[in-house]
Amino acid sequence: MRSGSRLSERWFTLALWLVAVVFAWFLIGLGSLVVGDLPQVEHRYTLEQFLDTDQARASAEALKQIRQEQDDNRRQVEQDRLALEAAQSASEGARETFANWLKTRDATQRVDQDPGLIARTQQLDALKAAERTIEERLAARAQAGLDQSEREATRLRMDDELRAAAQKQLDAAERGQELRVFAYRLALTLPLLALAGWLLLKRRHTRNWPFVWGFALAAAFAFFVELVPYMPSYGGYVQYGVGVIVTLVAGRTAINALHAYRARQAVVEARPDAERRTEIATDQALARLAKKVCPGCERPLALDDASTNYCPHCGLGIFAQCPSCTHRKSTFERFCRACGTPSPDLATPIP
Known part of the structure; x- marks a missing residue:
């Protein structure tokens, strides 16, 4: 959830x-x-x-x-x-x-x-x-x-x-x-x-x-x-045999999915920052930030450090300034927490 x-x-x-x-x-x-x-x-x-x-x-x-x-x-x-x-x-x-x-x-x-x-x-x-x-x-x-x-x-x-x-x-x-x-x-x-x-x-x-x-x-x-x-008496062979086959198929599927995920992430991380941020759902991004991981590559982030504005692993912009009140906010938040101003479609990260 x-x-x-x-x-x-x-x-x-x-x-x-x-x-x-x-x-x-x-x-x-x-x-x-x-x-x-x-x-x-x-x-x-x-x-x-x-x-x-x-x-x-x-x-x-x-x-x-x-x-x-x-x-x-x-x-x-x-x-x-x-x-x-x-x-x-x-x-x-x-x-x-x-x-x-x-x-x-x-x-x-x-x-x-x-x-x-x-x-x-x-x-x-x-x-x-x-x-x-x-x-x-x-x-x-x-x-x-x-x-x-x-x-x-x-x-x-x-x-x-x-x-x-x-x-x-x-x-x-x-x-x-x-x-x-x-x-x-x-x-x-x-x-x-x-x-x-x-x-x-x-x-x-x-x-x-x-x-x-x-x-x-x-x-x-x-x-x-x-x-x-x-x-x-021989039914256990059938059950355990099917269990082995199911485990092998599920494991192989998981391994292939992991490699495919890594390949997709490598391609995504090579794309421009603004384009990547538009493809990440707001709820998903906020949920990952709550876990202190990057919304893009899901690697750990030092969010307690106020100077962390970009992901050090993939370069994704994490925080930006509100165009109205210059408050530091997440680039994935739709509204500013300080003034309620709607965020632009592509917020510019803090330089």
């Missing part, structure tokens, strides 16, 4: 910068919504889409059958264990009864009880045989359970292999989708960044400069900030 400009112009300039910021804020909000919604142009992949339908169905049915057999086998094992406990209790009771009976027989030594001894022994043998039958059945159940577990493990390995192959296809599809979505985002943000650069180069000094700067801020934010959360 120049110190020589009117106060109202300063406030208008601040208001226009506020317009540029607000315009950029709305564009950033709109851009974030668009960038965030771009994945919706692609459908979401699931693992089931890449599974072999027939193999997956057969595997699921086989696992269901095996687990049903395991459940049945466990129920039967529980029943056989209960039966074994009952048979063991019966055998234990019969052995206790038989032992008591033997004690009685030994005490009485009665031979007529021999048929009873045989019957009781046969009864114990039958109970023990029933007990062994149940134990053998339990052993068979256990073996069947091991076989079912082995079949289940084999089927699970096959199912895992099937799903692993589908997962590879899913990962490849998602990587391709991620690349496409990133390309969509890049195709949206990169041209905006290029357009913003062109507008800054060609339109930043027009009357619509607030919208140019607002658009440029929004485009830079969208590319260098808003794009970051959505970039794939």
